[in-house]
Amino acid sequence: MSRSSFRRLPSWLLAAALLSVSACGGGGDSEPAAPAGPTLPRGLLLALSQFEVGADGKVLPKPGPALLEMLAQRDGVWQLSKLEDPDSNVFHKAMVYTPPGGAPGLLTLGGSGAFLKLWRGTPAGGFAAETLWTKDFGGKFSRMRDAEVADLLGNGKPTIAVATHDQGVVALVEPTEAGFEVRELDREANTFVHEIETGDLDGDGVLEFYSTPSEPNRLDGSVQRGRVKRYVPAAGGEPAVVADLGDRHAKEIYVGDVDGDGRDELYVAVEGHVKGKGAAAELVHPVEIRRYEAGTDPKKGAVVATIQDRLCRFLTVGDLDGDGKKEMVAASFRSGLWLLRPDADPNGKWTRTQIDRDSAGFEHAAILTDLDGDGADELYVASDQHGELRRYTWENGRFEKEVIYRRKHPTAFLTWNLMPVPADLVPQGEAAPLAR
Numbered sequence: 001m002s003r004s005s006f007r008r009l010p011s012w013l014l015a016a017a018l019l020s021v022s023a024c025g026g027g028g029d030s031e032p033a034a035p036a037g038p039t040l041p042r043g044l045l046l047a048l049s050q051f052e053v054g055a056d057g058k059v060l061p062k063p064g065p066a067l068l069e070m071l072a073q074r075d076g077v078w079q080l081s082k083l084e085d086p087d088s089n090v091f092h093k094a095m096v097y098t099p100p101g102g103a104p105g106l107l108t109l110g111g112s113g114a115f116l117k118l119w120r121g122t123p124a125g126g127f128a129a130e131t132l133w134t135k136d137f138g139g140k141f142s143r144m145r146d147a148e149v150a151d152l153l154g155n156g157k158p159t160i161a162v163a164t165h166d167q168g169v170v171a172l173v174e175p176t177e178a179g180f181e182v183r184e185l186d187r188e189a190n191t192f193v194h195e196i197e198t199g200d201l202d203g204d205g206v207l208e209f210y211s212t213p214s215e216p217n218r219l220d221g222s223v224q225r226g227r228v229k230r231y232v233p234a235a236g237g238e239p240a241v242v243a244d245l246g247d248r249h250a251k252e253i254y255v256g257d258v259d260g261d262g263r264d265e266l267y268v269a270v271e272g273h274v275k276g277k278g279a280a281a282e283l284v285h286p287v288e289i290r291r292y293e294a295g296t297d298p299k300k301g302a303v304v305a306t307i308q309d310r311l312c313r314f315l316t317v318g319d320l321d322g323d324g325k326k327e328m329v330a331a332s333f334r335s336g337l338w339l340l341r342p343d344a345d346p347n348g349k350w351t352r353t354q355i356d357r358d359s360a361g362f363e364h365a366a367i368l369t370d371l372d373g374d375g376a377d378e379l380y381v382a383s384d385q386h387g388e389l390r391r392y393t394w395e396n397g398r399f400e401k402e403v404i405y406r407r408k409h410p411t412a413f414l415t416w417n418l419m420p421v422p423a424d425l426v427p428q429g430e431a432a433p434l435a436r
Contacts, residue, residue: 044071045421051413072426087115096420171185207232224248265292314329318370387436389432390402
């Protein structure tokens with residue numbers, strides 16, 4: 001049986017098949033039982049908010065502690081471990097961070113209260129946290145919303161660029177010999193900054209980073225103005241607006257060389273507009289994926305794809321089929337998952353293919369990453385509407401879907417982010433639930 005065929009088998013069936021093969025051996029000394037399935041070198045971090053569930057099974061509008069879920073596949077079984085932080089009621093992001101001279105840990109961005117923490121395992125089997133930065137920003141909310149790690153100062157140190165709510169603070173958290181030093185680069189009252197991305201659009205070898213400030217969130221799809229701003233900490237200077245979105249805004253951007261021309265591009269998922277409310281609501285402007293290169297007029301980004309939806313909170317880029325060319329996946333609010341491929345279209349439009357119509361969520365967290373190390377990325381998606389964590393792989397010219405985690409109360413959880421993690425940082429856990 002080919003590797004891809006084994007990959008498509010459910011874990012219980014794979015285990016049964018391997019045990020059956022082991023039991024059918026001939027006489028003599030018995031051979032050790034074969035493992036039930038693969039052990040992957042990398043796992044996943046899920047940053048979440050959770051809500052209490054009443055005795056009657058109804059989800060209550062009362063948030064619980066910030067929740068981090070850690071998944072690793074061992075012997076064919078997805079193991080689940082959890083970490084909670086009562087200092088916050090949401091983890092907006094979690095990722096691996098290794099300070100200079102230190103051991104790797106799990107970096108979390110918490111909201112209400114706003115905490116940037118680094119967690120490491122303890123000999124007793126739990127986690128201990130080091131607070132790198134905490135602050136009350138002085139508005140209605142205090143949230144660490146997003147972060148990226150890069151050598152942003154050109155000194156070889158893994159500096160953390162952080163975006164916050166709701167006073168528009170963008171800051172650098174730099175490791176020093178004495179600990180961590182925080183420097184605010186920007187502050188705008190009554191402003192939400194949703195996203196940070198790093199890259200080098202002008203190709204000068206000096207890293208920039210980009211943020212997405214906007215007016216406070218409006219959940220009805222009405223006008224919410226926003227921009228994308230660029231910062232170049234190693235060169236100094238003031239932040240610059242590189243995408244002026246007018247009366248629209250973006251919560252998601254991606255910076256990287258998607259088209260393979262050797263130069264980074266900025267992609268902006270511009271949120272849609274809805275006119276009217278309830279049954280009379282009408283989508284008057286769909287989601288647009290706009291492309292900006294170095295020097296592009298901030299008001300003239302090129303639209304490479306449109307999606308008939310009002311929200312798109314995740315763009316993720318990788319190589320699903322292992323052909324060495326990058327593809328983009330857009331995870332929209334209600335209309336599902338879309339595969340976008342750069343093409344030589346004279347109008348600049350990309351090929352758009354539906355991966356799964358029946359996948360949805362308010363954030364709809366998604367990531368393309370190679371957890372099994374076979375050279376092709378898999379797509380991992382939190383379809384919160386269904387309470388499922390799913391994996392999609394490209395097999396024989398089509399997408400194969402596997403549910404690796406299913407929640408008993410889907411609406412009690414909101415998944416904000418997915419990130420890869422070395423499996424040895426994930427504690428041994430219980431089998432991830434699949435039955436409700």
